[in-house]
Amino acid sequence: MNAPAREPAVGTALPGTAPALFVSEELPFPPVPAALAGALQAQGRAWFATRPVGSSPYDFHYFLNEVETQPDVADYAVVGFDGHGTNSWAVHFYLVQKGIALFIKLPWGGAYLEPEPARAQITEMFDWAAALLSQLKRAESAGKIPPGMRLHVAASRFDHAGWRWVAAGQNAAETPWNPAGGMRAAVLQELEGVIAGRALVDGANPQGQRA
Template sequence: MNASESAQALFEAESLPFPPMPAALAAALKPQAAGWFATRAMASSPYDIDHFLAEVEARPGPEDYALVGFDGHGSNSWAAHFYLVADGIALFIQLPWGGAYVDPVPARAEIAALFDWAEALQSRLQAAQAAGRIPQGLRLQVAASRFGRAGWRWLDAAKEAAATPWNPSAGMKAALLKELDDVIAGRKLLNA
């Protein structure tokens, strides 16, 4: 079994869907530590989501990568992780999974729903890019976490990330899909 198949088997063993990512990144996954995989060496464990958010903010064009798996500490600070940094997107999903007090049935449903949404988000972003509606250097940054930052914003590689405000996480899933539908249809113009 190769590393990509091992990563998929890890999610199957938990009765969770595998996170949606480009096939080339899925094929490049390698074990990093017990319970998680990534396409490149990582300086931090996935539980430290702020490290990964800061990396994208400090380096607006980091190399494409994916990170998937389960990580945490203690008896209840455990999460399922899916981080994807690729052309036009920096998506960070971190949801409770595996802790002593986490009910697996609703947690599994929440993770599956968010992975479905992440797939729809990526599809719409690709459609907007194909239509030439995303200016060069613009990247959608999304954080969906119960342990750290949550929200979304468009980052411009030519501008200071700290100056770009975050949109709130409340209603984020519907708001982002609508925004991308409006961008695709030309009802909203994104500026770099």
């Protein structure tokens, strides 16, 4: 069983950079875009962000609510480890920028967590996130994403999970989420459809939310 790196012994120094912190946990680094990765700064005991934020990353809903109420929030990324108690610990990767608001929170570091299955799940999720960002970039480069349209993705084993498109000027708080079941395949399939021109041509009725 691995000891939680989030609660190191007194006097134990944590790695000074975000990538080194993930290496110390034998975890892959999440796919933070290069433009943001260089701006990551230590914000807490074991997490980094590209800007000051009003909450530690374990408060998943703080970040969801922020992007709902402040759709023009500046691009940012948050990565690292946070939690409380003996078993409420998680790895976090939050990314908000043009076209995407992605929030990933998965179990890591709790006293009762089996590390190898958890490590495999985290690796798989980060690989999927990299594929999602690549597909989204393709869709944007092809001019298939209407101005102001953003894909919201919430992937948490503790909190809310699901995905949806939110258009410019749309009330995100009243926009329904597609269910989390089969989400990873559904989102990639959705983006393939967007690239092929089968969805989001004018920003109305995105696939998966049709009337």
